[in-house]
Ligand code: UDP
């Protein structure tokens with residue numbers, strides 16, 4: 001019996017790409033004899049002819065499964081659905097627009113066979129990518145890495161292979177506001193990277209608009225880091241300290257040495273700023289409680305075990 005490998009493809013308005021992708025992937029998989037494959041297409045509320053195209057290729061090939069969303073829920077939901085439904089001993093997530101080279105699939109499998117549990121495709125350079133997107137992603141990775149507990153590698157994409165144990169653990173993560181690849185990063189496990197050159201999108205245009213990407217960036221920042229929440233508290237500490245020192249200085253010069261150096265409004269301003277600092281510190285305390293609610297609600301497992309060594313009696 002060959003091992004079963006699941007390939008998960010989120011599709012949203014890809015009517016022209018579906019047949020092309022299918023042809024490309026069939027060609028590559030045809031050259032691999034040691035595995036069986038299932039192709040899980042998740043139709044994420046396409047409004048064009050995508051579903052028809054999927055049904056057409058389903059007629060040709062028995063290894064195709066279609067998950068049809070009732071509306072557009074986003075790529076993160078689509079990949080999650082694919083991971084929840086797949087049955088393979090490993091799952092590979094890949095885009096339908098041929099930006100992720102299907103020829104790399106054998107390399108992913110070879111790495112997996114050496115015991116690596118998460119194989120991550122890292123994009124070397126995106127041909128034809130806009131300047132705003134490049135700058136945006138540069139700063140996104142800079143910021144997220146400086147404030148989050150899990151390391152997020154620049155250029156790491158959703159093109160990745162997950163071992164069965166990882167998929168099963170992934171299913172235990174219940175949070176809704178999610179970025180699939182960030183969650184996978186959070187889970188840990190043995191990981192390795194495969195570099196690839198992203199092709200240009202073969203047809204249609206990227207479904208991710210600028211604002212959708214910005215929203216995704218903020219979502220993942222919120223789900224990966226509590227720093228923004230605690231920012232008010234940190235600001236409060238800085239402001240209180242600075243204005244406190246200044247206030248002390250004013251107190252000494254005005255009321256101990258009687259120099260009349262500061263005007264009354266200036267003294268008032270310092271007092272107000274000092275009080276603002278205290279208010280911000282209080283906000284920081286509230287943030288601590290919200291942070292704890294946040295992590296309880298996300299309900300992530302406290303830890304993940306690769307393989308338990310405890311023997312049953
Ligand atoms: N996609 C999806 N739902 C969406 C947006 C995109 O399932 O709401 C799919 C899309 O069909 C493609 C993959 O996710 O297979 C990557 O999308 P896209 O090419 O738009 O993003 P980018 O290449 O810019 O990351």
Ligand code: MG
Nearest residue numbers: 097099201206
């Ligand atoms: Mg794309």
